[in-house]
Amino acid sequence: xxxxxxxxxxxxxxxxxxxxxxxxxxxxxxxxxxxxxxxxxxxxxxxxxxxxxxxxxxxxxxxxxxxxxxxxxxxxxxxxxxxxxxxxxxxxxxxxxxxxxxxxxxxxxxxxxxxxxxxxxxxxxxxxxxxxxxxxxxxxxxxxxxxxxxxxxxxxxxxxxxxxxxxxxxxxxxxxxxxxxxxxxxxxxxxxxxxxxxxxxxxxxxxxx
Ligand code: PRP
Numbered sequence: 001x002x003x004x005x006x007x008x009x010x011x012x013x014x015x016x017x018x019x020x021x022x023x024x025x026x027x028x029x030x031x032x033x034x035x036x037x038x039x040x041x042x043x044x045x046x047x048x049x050x051x052x053x054x055x056x057x058x059x060x061x062x063x064x065x066x067x068x069x070x071x072x073x074x075x076x077x078x079x080x081x082x083x084x085x086x087x088x089x090x091x092x093x094x095x096x097x098x099x100x101x102x103x104x105x106x107x108x109x110x111x112x113x114x115x116x117x118x119x120x121x122x123x124x125x126x127x128x129x130x131x132x133x134x135x136x137x138x139x140x141x142x143x144x145x146x147x148x149x150x151x152x153x154x155x156x157x158x159x160x161x162x163x164x165x166x167x168x169x170x171x172x173x174x175x176x177x178x179x180x181x182x183x184x185x186x187x188x189x190x191x192x193x194x195x196x197x198x199x200x201x202x203x204x205x206x207x208x209x
Contacts (some may be wrong), residue, residue, distance in 0.1 A: 004049040005190075005197055010059040010076075013181050015052070017092035017102050018071045022046070024208045047197070056080060057125035059185070069198065073179045073194040079120045085191055087202055088184040091209055095161040097123055097177035102148050103170050107155055109154060114154040117147030124157035145155070145169045 011020050019029050022043065031041040032050060041050045050065055055076040061067040063082045070084075073093055077086060097120070101107045107114065115136045118124040128135045140147055145165050147153040157177060166172060184205065191198055 002047070002184075002194070002197070004047045005069060005127045005194060005201070006049045006051060006053045006063045006067045008053050008070040008072075010032050010058050010070075010072050010088045010182075011052045014055075014071060014073060014093045017161070017182065018090075019024055021090065021092070021205065021208065025204050040188075046079055046201075048201075059084070062185055062187050062194055065187045065189055068187055069184055070185045070193060072185060074178070074183055075120065075123070076085040077183060077185070078178065079122050083188060085186045085188060086183050087186055088209075089124055090182040090184055090205070093182035094178070095159050095180050097127075097157060097180060098160045098173040099127070099155055100145075100148075100160070100166055100171045100173050102153040105148075105154070107174055115152070116155050116157055117153035118157040123177065127157060137202060145171055 009015060012053065019032050022029050022030060025046070027043045027046040027048065035041055039052060040051065043050055051061065054063060055072050057071065058070040058072040058078045059076060060080050062070040075097065102190050113134050113136055115138060116124050117140045118139045119140060119142065121137045121139050124137050138147070138153060142157045144158045147156055148171060159180065160166060160173060186198060
């Protein structure tokens with residue numbers, strides 16, 4: 001038998017739904033549930049090997065071919081771009097990128113350059129470039145909603161899921177930027193060399209979504 005197909009899964013928010021999907025496919029996920037601090041986990045009946053990693057790293061591993069496939073959010077894909085195939089929209093991890101400001105703030109008025117705080121500078125830059133609007137983008141690592149409250153930024157481009165964080169901080173969405181959900185991705189060479197196995201997995205996944 002070939003070496004297992006190695007698949008990188010995003011730790012955290014997407015992890016539960018991804019493992020849930022694997023169980024639905026009939027794979028034995030015991031090693032994942034009992035992982036402790038172990039990072040490479042066998043899923044023997046699927047001839048798979050699971051790697052748990054941060055979202056950006058999932059893309060890095062798949063791009064470099066050390067993982068054949070990955071499960072990662074469209075948010076990270078849009079921010080990092082990179083050379084790999086995006087194969088399936090897995091439908092879970094649904095949320096959106098949105099432009100938000102303090103409630104009632106008239107973002108599009110005036111001629112001054114607006115300041116945008118975001119964890120996703122590439123996404124924010126390309127959103128405003130498409131509008132032909134000059135902005136200053138400031139990279140923030142977390143709790144981006146703080147930036148307009150502290151008067152660091154006029155607006156934020158961030159992930160909105162339930163909208164609770166915005167609401168509880170007196171902010172509101174003024175424009176949707178892009179929908180987000182989890183995606184199955186594959187390394188370009190793996191897709192050629194392990195086509196049959198990858199196709200089989202894709203079919204199994206699509207039949208179970
Ligand atoms: C994300 C995002 C928002 C929040 C949105 O942050 O950046 O802050 O979730 O969720 P909601 O619409 O359901 O309130 P995350 O929890 O990943 O933490 P971070 O801000 O520290 O990155």
